[in-house]
Amino acid sequence: MKxxxxxxxxxxxxxxxxxxxxxxxxxxxxxxxxxxxxxKAGAARWAAKTxxxxxxxxxxxxxxxxxxxxxxxxAAKSSDIDVYQLDVVWPGLLAQHFIDLKGxxxxxxxxTHFKGIIDANTVDGxxxxxxxFTDAGLLYYRTDLLKKYGxxxxxxxxxxxxxxxxxxxxxxxxxxxxxxGFVWQGKNYEGLTCDxxxxxxxxxxxxxxxxxxxxxxxxxxxxxxLDTAASWVKTISPAGVTTYGEEEARGIFQSGNAAFxxxxxxxxxxxxxxxxxxxxxxxxAPLPSGGARNAATxxxxxxxxxxxxxxxxxxxxxxxxxxxxAEQKIxxxxxxxxxxxxxxxxxxxxxxxxxxxxSLFSVFTSAVARPSGPTKSKYNxxxxxxxxxxxDVLSGKSKGQAAVAQLxxxxxxxxxxxx
Ligand code: GLC
Numbered sequence: 001m002k003x004x005x006x007x008x009x010x011x012x013x014x015x016x017x018x019x020x021x022x023x024x025x026x027x028x029x030x031x032x033x034x035x036x037x038x039x040k041a042g043a044a045r046w047a048a049k050t051x052x053x054x055x056x057x058x059x060x061x062x063x064x065x066x067x068x069x070x071x072x073x074x075a076a077k078s079s080d081i082d083v084y085q086l087d088v089v090w091p092g093l094l095a096q097h098f099i100d101l102k103g104x105x106x107x108x109x110x111x112t113h114f115k116g117i118i119d120a121n122t123v124d125g126x127x128x129x130x131x132x133f134t135d136a137g138l139l140y141y142r143t144d145l146l147k148k149y150g151x152x153x154x155x156x157x158x159x160x161x162x163x164x165x166x167x168x169x170x171x172x173x174x175x176x177x178x179x180x181g182f183v184w185q186g187k188n189y190e191g192l193t194c195d196x197x198x199x200x201x202x203x204x205x206x207x208x209x210x211x212x213x214x215x216x217x218x219x220x221x222x223x224x225x226l227d228t229a230a231s232w233v234k235t236i237s238p239a240g241v242t243t244y245g246e247e248e249a250r251g252i253f254q255s256g257n258a259a260f261x262x263x264x265x266x267x268x269x270x271x272x273x274x275x276x277x278x279x280x281x282x283x284x285a286p287l288p289s290g291g292a293r294n295a296a297t298x299x300x301x302x303x304x305x306x307x308x309x310x311x312x313x314x315x316x317x318x319x320x321x322x323x324x325x326a327e328q329k330i331x332x333x334x335x336x337x338x339x340x341x342x343x344x345x346x347x348x349x350x351x352x353x354x355x356x357x358x359s360l361f362s363v364f365t366s367a368v369a370r371p372s373g374p375t376k377s378k379y380n381x382x383x384x385x386x387x388x389x390x391x392d393v394l395s396g397k398s399k400g401q402a403a404v405a406q407l408x409x410x411x412x413x414x415x416x417x418x419x
Pocket of ligand 1: 063
């Protein structure tokens with residue numbers, strides 16, 4: 001009897017992979033920049049290849065909103081979504097709802113990806129998701145305007161950036177009142193956690209919580225980093241910057257209304273598109289140093305198979321296909337989504353479309369992880385406490401030193417007996 005069931009399952013699994021229309025899967029993808037378009041196209045390629053059907057579920061832009069929605073689905077053990085696009089900071093939070101891909105995806109295939117990203121997706125030995133694309137914060141700048149105002153290169157420090165942004169802004173505002181020196185992600189959400197971690201690390205202020213789980217935020221360099229960012233608001237950045245996510249900043253930069261922008265790599269491809277006002281005028285550099293180092297926060301997205309999916313075998317095949325080299329190459333060329341497969345950084349077509357994948361390779365390999373590993377299932381609370389504290393400094397409600405001291409107390413409460 002047992003044997004018969006096993007055989008039946010096997011036959012069904014084979015059939016699902018080879019018979020037209022055998023399975024209908026649903027994948028939840030993001031919609032920032034070209035994400036949705038490229039997800040749909042990739043899913044359609046797999047569907048055409050296998051004869052299965054894939055529906056694409058459009059997720060909200062802000063990573064916090066996506067998380068809330070996914071947590072609802074997963075808590076209800078809903079089988080509606082088979083494959084989820086997961087933020088690199090979520091595996092610790094969501095591991096229990098995803099199948100272990102170890103052994104299901106051949107080790108040789110897993111090993112083609114950056115080891116650090118595979119590690120970030122591994123929770124207590126379980127491979128929660130396969131990396132799809134990686135992210136690191138970058139400084140975008142207007143090459144034409146730097147030249148016009150007599151600057152030979154991108155700023156190396158935040159102080160230099162502030163000086164340059166002010167001079168360019170003052171000059172450009174004579175003809176364009178809305179022109180901004182520097183745009184970034186200042187809204188109180190996960191994106192602000194990313195930007196602010198870059199400021200912290202660049203000033204030598206640590207990563208909020210260190211790799212051993214110790215709360216390190218209460219230090220003078222962290223305070224100085226936050227006060228420095230607050231000094232940009234209403235001087236080189238518009239008051240509205242405290243309401244911007246990635247797409248708001250990109251909209252302003254891409255329409256020609258900012259000299260500098262902090263954003264992820266996806267903004268490159270759109271900035272170079274035919275309808276962009278700044279096509280051919282964009283430079284990309286490492287984010288400036290605050291005295292300690294240049295720092296980029298590690299971001300990126302993975303694909304995981306829900307434990308509640310009724311078509312897990314097919315869902316695993318879809319994930320392997322989308323996270324595989326052919327799809328990652330298309331996404332890199334068409335959308336400047338950074339591959340997680342190391343060899344694609346030597347691919348001539350990928351480098352031609354994205355020269356900075358080569359010139360800034362070390363930015364991607366030295367990107368700093370948010371403390372989602374050490375804080376495990378409490379990461380989201382930690383991040384929200386952090387971004388709220390940063391938000392208060394940006395709006396002038398508190399000063400850096402008081403904010404980091406209060407935050408340390410709040411984080412200790414969240415930590416309780418341990419993370
Ligand atoms: C990008 C990153 C992601 C991060 C998010 C914040 O999508 O890839 O890791 O959490 O931005 O807005």
